[in-house]
Amino acid sequence: MNIFAIETSCDETSASVISNGTDVKSLVISSQTSIHAKFCGVVPELASRAHIENINPVIAKALSDAKINFKDFAKKIDAISFTVGPGLSGALLVGAVAAKALASVYKKPLIPVNHLEGHLYSSFIENPLKPPFLALIVSGGHTELIVVEDFGKYKILGGTRDDAVGEAFDKAAKMLGLSYPGGPIIDKRAEQGNPFAIKFTRPYLKGSWDFSFSGIKTSLLNYLKANPIKSQQHLNDICASFRMAIAETLNFKAFEAVKKFNLDKIVLGGGVSSNFLVRRMFLESGKNNKIKIFLPSPIYCTDNAAMIGCVAYLKQKKCGLNYNSLQLKPTPSLVLSNW
Ligand code: KG4
Ligand code: ZN
Numbered sequence: 001m002n003i004f005a006i007e008t009s010c011d012e013t014s015a016s017v018i019s020n021g022t023d024v025k026s027l028v029i030s031s032q033t034s035i036h037a038k039f040c041g042v043v044p045e046l047a048s049r050a051h052i053e054n055i056n057p058v059i060a061k062a063l064s065d066a067k068i069n070f071k072d073f074a075k076k077i078d079a080i081s082f083t084v085g086p087g088l089s090g091a092l093l094v095g096a097v098a099a100k101a102l103a104s105v106y107k108k109p110l111i112p113v114n115h116l117e118g119h120l121y122s123s124f125i126e127n128p129l130k131p132p133f134l135a136l137i138v139s140g141g142h143t144e145l146i147v148v149e150d151f152g153k154y155k156i157l158g159g160t161r162d163d164a165v166g167e168a169f170d171k172a173a174k175m176l177g178l179s180y181p182g183g184p185i186i187d188k189r190a191e192q193g194n195p196f197a198i199k200f201t202r203p204y205l206k207g208s209w210d211f212s213f214s215g216i217k218t219s220l221l222n223y224l225k226a227n228p229i230k231s232q233q234h235l236n237d238i239c240a241s242f243r244m245a246i247a248e249t250l251n252f253k254a255f256e257a258v259k260k261f262n263l264d265k266i267v268l269g270g271g272v273s274s275n276f277l278v279r280r281m282f283l284e285s286g287k288n289n290k291i292k293i294f295l296p297s298p299i300y301c302t303d304n305a306a307m308i309g310c311v312a313y314l315k316q317k318k319c320g321l322n323y324n325s326l327q328l329k330p331t332p333s334l335v336l337s338n339w
Contacts, residue, residue, distance in 0.1 A: 001316070002017060002018070002076055002078050003079050003081055003309040004062070004081070004102065005017075005113075005308040005309030006059070006080070006308070007083045007305040007307075008082075008083065008091050009086070009088065009115045009303060010047065010088060010091060010141070011033070011091075012030065012031050013032075013051050013054035013094075013095075014029040014030070014303065014304050015027075015028050015058045016306040016308070017077070018306050018309035018313070020313060021124065021313030021314055022124065022126075024306045025065070025066035025067075026063070027065075028058050028061045028062045029303070029304050030057075033180070044088045044090060044091070045090065047090065047091045048091050048093070055094055059102075062305070074106045078108070079109045079312065080099050080110050081099070081110070081112070081113050082095045082096055082110070082113065082308065083095055083113055083118065084114065084328060085114065085115065086115055086141070086331070086333055086334045086335070087115055089330060092332060109316075109321040110328060112328050113312050113315070114336060115334075116142060118304075118311055119137045119142075120148065121310055121311050121314060122306075122310070124310055124314070125306055125307065125310050126300070129294055131153075132147065132148060132263055133147075133266065133294075134148075134258045134261065134263050134267070135269065136254050136267070136268050138250065138271070138273055139303075140167055140183075140271055141166070142159070142160070142164050143159060143211045143213075144158075144159045145159070145253060147257075151317075151339070152318055152319075153339075154336055154337075154338060157209035158208060158210040158253075159210060160211040160212065161212045162214040163214055164213075165211070165213055165246060165250065165272050166270070168213035168214075168217055169181075169183035170183060172216075172217060173186055175217075175221060181271075184274075186239045186242065186243055187243060187276055187277070189239040190239040190240040190243040190244075190276075191276060192233075193238070193240030194240055198237065198238060200219045200244075201215045202248055203249055204252055204253065205253075211249070216245050216249075220238070220242055244277065246278075247277045250272075251281045251282060251285055254266055255285055255289060258291055259289075263291075265294065266282065266293050266294070268296070269296060269307075271302050272301075273295060274301040279295050283295070315339060
């Protein structure tokens with residue numbers, strides 16, 4: 001089954017042709033980073049406008065990369081999927097309108113996909129794994145620990161009480177005078193720094209599966225007030241120590257949960273799962289504890305339409321194609337729910 005997928009939940013306009021949930025025929029991602037960098041965060045109105053400009057060229061390129069043209073679209077594509085939420089409302093709307101237009105012109109079924117499920121199953125594209133497993137979604141908007149009992153059957157253990165983990169990286173980068181998005185910049189600098197130079201708080205919140213990253217941020221702020229940055233090496237040491245505190249917290253909570261729920265796999269997804277230290281630490285702890293670790297390639301960690309098409313494939317396999325397509329509305333605060 002060939003699915004044409006569209007993702008526009010935040011600041012990436014993406015489209016993909018994906019066959020049977022795993023064979024990515026094309027994937028185009030147009031990032032708006034340069035537009036939002038000067039504001040140190042995503043500006044919703046600018047994001048919507050950029051999606052409007054980008055959506056048609058991105059769709060055309062995804063089709064041509066998959067060697068499909070608009071004449072043979074109906075013959076080669078079986079269904080269309082799009083991110084229905086959560087995300088920025090104007091941004092979601094652009095993807096939804098494009099998907100609905102294609103579905104109604106070519107008379108194809110339309111499959112709505114929850115963005116969080118995109119991150120949750122993004123590893124599946126390269127490693128078709130079977131539930132049950134523990135999933136940790138770590139992105140700019142979410143930090144969620146979930147037991148995936150079956151496809152579309154979730155037990156949500158916890159989430160963040162304040163900042164999402166990617167947001168904490170981005171805000172820390174701003175405090176350090178670094179650019180946006182801050183996560184990859186801190187990560188790169190951290191590779192050159194000493195992770196034991198400064199001891200930032202580890203918010204383990206023992207007894208709860210929730211996360212809280214505002215404490216680490218405050219401890220960074222207090223440290224910077226008392227110790228202004230004096231050299232590039234000092235900055236790299238701060239980045240390395242901050243990254244270490246976050247990676248250890250994620251690692252601690254995920255391994256506690258996997259043991260508690262008697263699972264043998266941990267699946268990561270979302271932008272922060274491309275963090276070098278997070279990846280190394282999870283792989284190492286996985287080896288020591290005999291837990292299999294699934295990490296998407298960096299292109300599937302970030303927001304991308306292939307993961308949306310992958311979920312659409314899994315969803316239709318389990319639930320069929322019975323959506324009332326043109327009634328579907330983007331839902332900015334959509335939560336994870338069972339199929
Ligand atoms: O999943 P994603 O692309 O978009 C959302 O759904 O939010 O995640 C973006 C977030 C940003 O906060 C970015 O700083 C963070 O992921 N990020 C990283 C790294 N790469 C991206 N954080 C830490 N280390 C990285 N290497
Ligand atoms: Zn995302």
